[in-house]
Amino acid sequence: MKTMKTAIILSLALASSLPIARAAEDRAFPVAPVKMVVPYPPGGTVDIVARLLAQAMAGRLGQPVTVDNKAGAGTLIGADFVAKSKPDGYTLLVAPNTTLTVAPNIYKKIPFRMEQLDPIGFIASNQFVITVNAKSPYASLQDLLDASRKDPERISYGSFGTGTITHLAGELMNQTAAVHMLHVPYKGAAPALTDLLGNNISMMFDAVPAAAIQVKSGSIRALAVTGKERSALLPNVLTVAEAGLPNYRVDGWIALVAPTGTPKHVRETLSKTLDAVSVDPVFQRQLRDSGLDPAVDRKVNVNAFIAEESQRFHRVAERAKLSLD
Incomplete structure (x- = not known):
């Protein structure tokens, strides 16, 4: 009887401890590999950033971090996959603007x-x-814009595709400079560059890291960079503001995104890990070697910044009457 009573007491004690154990287990993160979804094919700028980040975060999280490319529909296939994934921190999105x-x-x-x-x-x-x-024949951005003013639609610009950031970069330039350059969409930068080299388009917007190689080889000429400051890879190339359009700026940026509803402690772990990686000199050097700038200002309110940028592009799209099904 005493043995049975002892067994019951032990079983009750074990049962009462299970919720505590499960709660502790639920709070542990990560206890399995983390997956980063890239909404582009392998090899591009976003993919490069994701792989560098995955390697850096894996060492700090103590779990493998893998990259999964889900390209298509202007990045929406990959984004849709993450948005509808379980909000547990194990499926993340590496998202461009x-x-x-x-x-x-x-x-x-x-x-x-x-x-x-x-x-x-x-x-x-x-x-x-x-x-x-x-x-x-165009040696400067002003040459290009002057030619467009004299003969509307004579100047064409290539983009990475309809609805991409480089498409809106061109539309913003049309609106800022009061010109009407013709948009020619491509399925990525490579085919646009091929047509630029073949003189089938007048100009194109390209990512600095990729274009810098062609500029230095002498096959293309850089007229201006679209950011606030000159690029370290192309230090002699003016910004668009310096080239005569002071109110023009388009930056590319990449963010780490989780499904909404991710537990607070998981989100905090990911945020702290990203903060630590962002200030790591090795990671910063890897980004700069790839022609990118580290996002080290952790005081920026991410949601407020994205909302402001979204409103800016909403105005551009509305004025250009851009709408896709």
Whole structure:
């Protein structure tokens, strides 16, 4: 009888401890590999950033961090996958501003609500550069704009595709400079560059890291970079503001995003880990070697910044009457 009573007491004690054990287990993060979804094919700027970040975060989280490329629909396929994933911190999105500030203002229908995505913080930023064929008669941005004013639609610009950040970069330039350059969309930077080299388009907006190689080889000419400051990779190239359009600026940036509803302690772990990685000299050097700038200002309110940028591109899209199904 005494043995039975002891067994009952022990079983009750074990049962009462299970909720505590489960609660502790639920709060432990991470206890399994973390997946970062990239909404582009492998090899591009966002993919490079994601792989650098995954490697850096894995060492701090103590779990493998993998990269999963889910490209298509102007980044919406990958974003949709993450937005509808279980909000447990194990599925994250490495999102460019095309996903968070351009797509919502271009597409009539998005397969998820933007409120289903919760930005954790910025990872990196990059600039775009306006380039022409090395044999082009246009030696400056003003030459290009003057030619467009004299003969509307004579000047064409290539972008990474309709509804991408480089598309809106061109539309913003049309509006800022009061010109009418013709938009020619491509499925990425490579085919646009091919047509630029073949003189089939007048100019294109390209990411600085990729364009810098061609500029230094002498096959294309850089007229201006679109950011606030000159690029370290192209230090002799003027900003668009320096080239005569003081109110023009377009930056590319990349953020780490979780599904909305991710537990607070998980989100805090991811945020602190991203903060630590962002100030790590090795990670910063890796980004700069890839032509990117580290997003080290952790005081920026991510949601407020994205909302402001989204409103800016909403105005651009509305004036240009841009709308995609």
